[in-house]
Amino acid sequence: MAYLETVRGKIYYEIHGDGAETLLILNGIMMSSSSWGPFVETLKEHTKVVLMDFYDQGKSTYLDGPYDQTLQVEAVKDVVAFLALKNFTLLGISYGGEIAMQFAAENSECLKQLILANTTDYTDLQLKAIGDNWVHAAETCDGGKFFKATIPTIYSRAFYEAHKEWLDAREVMFSNLFKKPWYDGFMRLVVSAETHDAREVLNQISVPTLIIGADGDLITPIDRQESLSKAIKNSELVVIKDCGHASMYEKPNAFFALVIGFMKFGGKTFTI
Amino acid sequence: MAYLETVRGKIYYEIHGDGAETLLILNGIMMSSSSWGPFVETLKEHTKVVLMDFYDQGKSTYLDGPYDQTLQVEAVKDVVAFLALKNFTLLGISYGGEIAMQFAAENSECLKQLILANTTDYTDLQLKAIGDNWVHAAETCDGGKFFKATIPTIYSRAFYEAHKEWLDAREVMFSNLFKKPWYDGFMRLVVSAETHDAREVLNQISVPTLIIGADGDLITPIDRQESLSKAIKNSELVVIKDCGHASMYEKPNAFFALVIGFMKFGGKTFTI
Amino acid sequence: MAYLETVRGKIYYEIHGDGAETLLILNGIMMSSSSWGPFVETLKEHTKVVLMDFYDQGKSTYLDGPYDQTLQVEAVKDVVAFLALKNFTLLGISYGGEIAMQFAAENSECLKQLILANTTDYTDLQLKAIGDNWVHAAETCDGGKFFKATIPTIYSRAFYEAHKEWLDAREVMFSNLFKKPWYDGFMRLVVSAETHDAREVLNQISVPTLIIGADGDLITPIDRQESLSKAIKNSELVVIKDCGHASMYEKPNAFFALVIGFMKFGGKTFTI
């Protein structure tokens, strides 16, 4: 609904609701701010929601050269500064979780809480190989081929069995929606994640942190979230069962229950 | 704070807060309504909270003969009728979860949602043997012996390593607090659970249901919650990691985030 | 080393060793009898080993039209009959496991034992989607693209981190080795597996059965082997940790220890 101008271009953002609490959400790599559309009406009953598109994503500027994730961390800093966000909850899923943990390691002071969903502490060689394959699929600029190459490992077996029609419609949507600029941006995003490694800075995260995993996540399996959980001091790890990588789509009730619930109960101290 | 008189005796209950939503909580076997004390102040910011003690528990009447769990289901029905609770969320942990699922199978119409934590669809022979051991420990009426016989499988390894002093103090508390009437009541409660088997009626539960498990739960391990999840149609299963059977004590932030979050997001339908 | 002529063409097979016991091994879909080469010398110290290539695989005849797996089950029957194998152990991995369980359901009387590794009771929609993607990758007849599209989900994260050079060399090997006839055969094999569903006949398997899974298997995750384990009466399930789908390559010591050990201890009855 609005754009922030930066030296690099425009960053698209949306603000929903006007609660006392603020939730800033960072997208996964194939997503955009519009991916959260189905949930915004319910979310804004409980919190102000800020959505944003990374560079090369959604309605933000598509960039030229290769870059690494520090550029996207800067984008988050720019939005936070521009909107003067303070004491807010930062939620990132997958790629957005990678950016979120990097942001949190350097900017804990402006955060109230951190929520990391279906993400990883670093890009290991298997994940890099998965990314390489996604790039090869994107190079075809063919929605059907791209869908077939990426989606089978993103959704869980249970979701495939239950939502075949939705997935078939999704494949058609991919073909209609994604054009060359989108694929080019997607490839730059994938490449920017290749060097992600937050292992040395995770101990700088001091805010209460909820880590969400899913037992059927093939892209960032639970052992990656277990590593995050061990490295982040004040963290708790919860696993959604019968759920794949896109947990907020597969199990929205459990996912947003955790998000909204943790905004209210995370970091509380109880004397038992 | 108040008592309900029934044909069998008194049922103690407490009401906290006055929100539009209502959460009725059913205790585990070693607990009482006072076990929720540390959390009530925070909980009541988000919902009206109703606590109650089962017969043979806390401030409710201690009964005489042996009985099975239908008597405790009746106690819940009596409280629900007396307080005219409608469209409320029912949360039960462990023994309380067993009663909650039996209540829900027959009384879905008065429920908005159901939350089952660290509980089981039936008492298998290993769980019965654990119960037998608890009875033998209770027969000594010796707090130290009772503590040593029951607690090591209730709390997780992680909790033991982190909270040794609290556990040592807890052992002293057991000796001071628990007297013969308590142990007699405890034994009757254990015996009443021996014949628990809800497997035939779980498919009658129609309200949105959240099932909470814990990866270090030795009493009701995750495979019991997986069975519940398969049998209850409209359910989602979430597992708290590095956590034992008394999940609300070990990981209160994650536990109550799930409870309060599910009260707000459970059962919503989203068109993705 | 030899060929069996059938009405459909030639089936290539090898016999190694001359022990009293016989182990017949069925390949995964990207494998051939030569994949077992590194292990044959050690295996034949303990058992006679019979290897074979399915139609459309290795040195067996490449067929024309589409077919389903019953044709490959016939190939196994032909080899068993021709070599007069009796009271032997049948080991199948992945696709070979699918054929093995179908063979065993109808021919338990000629088997001593069955070993099913990294396989599934049926092709669910997610696995079918993975297969579709493999077909699309094979259509390019480009070894590099085929490697990138298939291998990241076949080997585990631990294997990727430890064997980068081997995997890089493997990618070169794919380009050199695989030509259009191979890709055509591969695609027919994938299509033949699409309709695999042994769920109705697994209860006919009466011989002692060992089921091997791997915790990092993304193609046929552990829950598929758990289903096999529940459906096959006389079975035991063992999971190799830190291991992906190609378990015999990733953890050969554990894999063949299980195979050879089970040939000696499987099905024994002990009075404890």
Next chain:
Amino acid sequence: MAYLETVRGKIYYEIHGDGAETLLILNGIMMSSSSWGPFVETLKEHTKVVLMDFYDQGKSTYLDGPYDQTLQVEAVKDVVAFLALKNFTLLGISYGGEIAMQFAAENSECLKQLILANTTDYTDLQLKAIGDNWVHAAETCDGGKFFKATIPTIYSRAFYEAHKEWLDAREVMFSNLFKKPWYDGFMRLVVSAETHDAREVLNQISVPTLIIGADGDLITPIDRQESLSKAIKNSELVVIKDCGHASMYEKPNAFFALVIGFMKFGGKTFTI
């Protein structure tokens, strides 16, 4: 069948078979060399088997004062020296695994391989609390009470459901077999394990090592074997499913398949 005299007393041992390979087995804390009786006939077809009772166990000398596990490690050294065992495989389960890893850390040169089943790198506070409870149960010298206090966490739910009669008979056997000297020895064994901590020396183990876990092991859960697996360089971890702490009793076919198979395939190097 024979005794070795030491400065501390007698160590009972048995030798079965005369194969080229040797397997030395160390017992769990409630076991003795006779616990392996049902399996010896089959085992000796494949390897020479050496059994021994620790001090305070079976037919070995019952000692006086408290001691730690170094005394039992000495007992193993004495047996190894007396029988001039070289290049042998050492298998330890539970308590026996603790002794085995301590022995292996200092005596890798005489070992060919090491197998650690259902054991732990150190006695954490929860395990210590379980041990305390066992001591309290042993103090009663009452077989029924001792059985009820210890067995429910030793056998798995699946085993309980399938072997109720065997377990009932076992309870009677406990009452008939165990007398005060046995209970006194058992308590000393438990106390000796309280200070077990091999975490600093596990990196000294250089022989090929197989680690066996069980998914239903409540005494030494899988995360303990995962720690062992990370700390021992040349190790592989395999998990037996639907199995509790006494894995060699619950799943003897899988257990001994792993043992005998690993004696033949462990430590082999294959060029794939």
